Amino acid sequence: MKLPDHGANPHLLYQQLNIDYPERILDFSENVHPFGPPEFIRNSWHSLLELIERYPDPEGEPFRSAAARFHDVPMERVVTANGAAEIFTWLARRYQKKKVVLIEPAFSEYRKTLEAEEAQIVTVQLTEKNGWQLDSELLSSSLKGCAAVYICNPHNPTGLLIEQPQMEFIAEACKKEGCELVIDEAFIDFAGEAFSFIPRQSSYPQTIIVRSMTKMYAIAGLRLGYAIGTLEIMQALKQGAAHWNVNAISAQIGAECFKEQIYRERVIASANEERERMAAFLKGVQCKVSASAVNFLSFKLPEEKDSCRFFIDFLEQGFVLRHTKSFRGMDGEWFRIGMKTPAQMDQLQEAIGRWLMDN
Numbered sequence: 607m608k609l610p611d612h613g614a615n616p617h618l619l620y621q622q623l624n625i626d627y628p629e630r631i632l633d634f635s636e637n638v639h640p641f642g643p644p645e646f647i648r649n650s651w652h653s654l655l656e657l658i659e660r661y662p663d664p665e666g667e668p669f670r671s672a673a674a675r676f677h678d679v680p681m682e683r684v685v686t687a688n689g690a691a692e693i694f695t696w697l698a699r700r701y702q703k704k705k706v707v708l709i710e711p712a713f714s715e716y717r718k719t720l721e722a723e724e725a726q727i728v729t730v731q732l733t734e735k736n737g738w739q740l741d742s743e744l745l746s747s748s749l750k751g752c753a754a755v756y757i758c759n760p761h762n763p764t765g766l767l768i769e770q771p772q773m774e775f776i777a778e779a780c781k782k783e784g785c786e787l788v789i790d791e792a793f794i795d796f797a798g799e800a801f802s803f804i805p806r807q808s809s810y811p812q813t814i815i816v817r818s819m820t821k822m823y824a825i826a827g828l829r830l831g832y833a834i835g836t837l838e839i840m841q842a843l844k845q846g847a848a849h850w851n852v853n854a855i856s857a858q859i860g861a862e863c864f865k866e867q868i869y870r871e872r873v874i875a876s877a878n879e880e881r882e883r884m885a886a887f888l889k890g891v892q893c894k895v896s897a898s899a900v901n902f903l904s905f906k907l908p909e910e911k912d913s914c915r916f917f918i919d920f921l922e923q924g925f926v927l928r929h930t931k932s933f934r935g936m937d938g939e940w941f942r943i944g945m946k947t948p949a950q951m952d953q954l955q956e957a958i959g960r961w962l963m964d965n
Contacts (some may be wrong), residue, residue: 765898
C-alpha cells in the first residue's frame with residue numbers, strides 16, 4: 607500500500623492503513639516546532655482581519671521587501687510564493703524535459719514536480735554506510751549535460767548539514783558545467799544563518815535559493831516561502847505564476863516574523879536540546895541515529911527489530927512517526943521524528959524503550 611508522501615495530516619495515514627484513529631495523537635511526523643506562532647500574531651489578529659477586505663499586493667508586499675532587508679539583498683532578487691512547494695512547481699517548469707540531478711533520499715516534491723514536467727532525473731544516492739554524507743566528487747561527476755542539481759541543506763530527512771567549503775566546491779563544479787544549483791534551505795534557520803549560501807550567491811549567479819517560513823515560525827497553514835537569485839532567473843521563475851499568489855494576511859505576518867530574534871533563539875535552543883537528548887537516548891538503546899543539526903532526526907531500530915511492526919504498533923498507541931517508504935534508500939527501515947516539547951519527547955522515549963524491551 608502506498609502511504610502519504612509527507613508528514614502531518616495523520617488522519618490520512620490512519621485511513622490508508624485502516625487503523626482506528628486513537629483519542630490522543632502525538633504527531634512527530636511533521637517538523638513544525640511545538641511553541642506555536644510568534645505572540646504578535648494573536649495580539650494583532652483583529653487588525654490583520656481588516657486585510658481580507660482588499661486584494662493583496664501582487665508581489666507579496668510587505669513580505670518581499672522584509673525578506674530582502676533580512677538577507678541584505680536587492681528586492682529585485684526576491685520572489686514570494688504560496689509556500690516553498692509552489693516554487694518547486696516553477697522550477698520544474700523551468701527544467702521541463704531537461705536533465706536534473708537529485709540527491710536521494712529527498713523531499714518528494716522535487717521528483718513529483720519534475721516528473722510532471724517530463725524532466726530526466728539523474729540520481730545521486732546517499733547511503734547509510736557512510737552516515738548519509740554527500741560525496742561531492744561523485745556529485746560533480748554527474749553534472750555533465752544537466753540543467754540543474756537540487757540540494758537540500760540541511761538535508762531532509764537526515765538533518766545533516768553541508769558546510770560552506772563543501773557547498774562552494776559544489777557551486778564551482780556547477781559553474782564549470784553550466785548547471786544551475788538549487789539549494790533548498792527550508793531548515794537552515796535551525797542551523798543558523800551563518801550556514802546559508804545567500805551571502806555567497808553574488809559569486810555564483812547560477813544558484814537559486816529556496817526558503818520557507820513554515821518551520822521556524824510555526825505557520826504551516828498560512829503557506830509562505832520565497833526564493834532568491836538573479837533578477838533574470840527570478841523574473842523567469844515567477845512568469846506564469848498566479849496573480850496574487852501570496853495572500854495579504856500571510857504577507858503581513860511574514861514581514862513581521864523577520865523581527866522575531868528572541869523567538870528564533872528560544873526555538874533553536876529548545877530544538878537543539880531535545881535533539882541531543884533524543885539522539886543520546888536512541889544511541890543508548892542501540893539504534894542508529896543521523897547526525898542532524900536541526901529540529902528533527904532520523905533513526906533506525908537495532909538490526910533484529912521489525913520496523914513495519916514498530917510503525918504500526920506506534921500508530922495504534924497514538925504516536926505518529928514519519929515513515930521513510932517514500933525516501934529512496936531508507937525504504938521504511940528508518941524513521942524521522944520532529945522535536946516537540948520535553949514532556950512529549952519523554953513520552954516517546956518511554957514508549958520506544960518499552961517496545962524494544964517487549965519485542
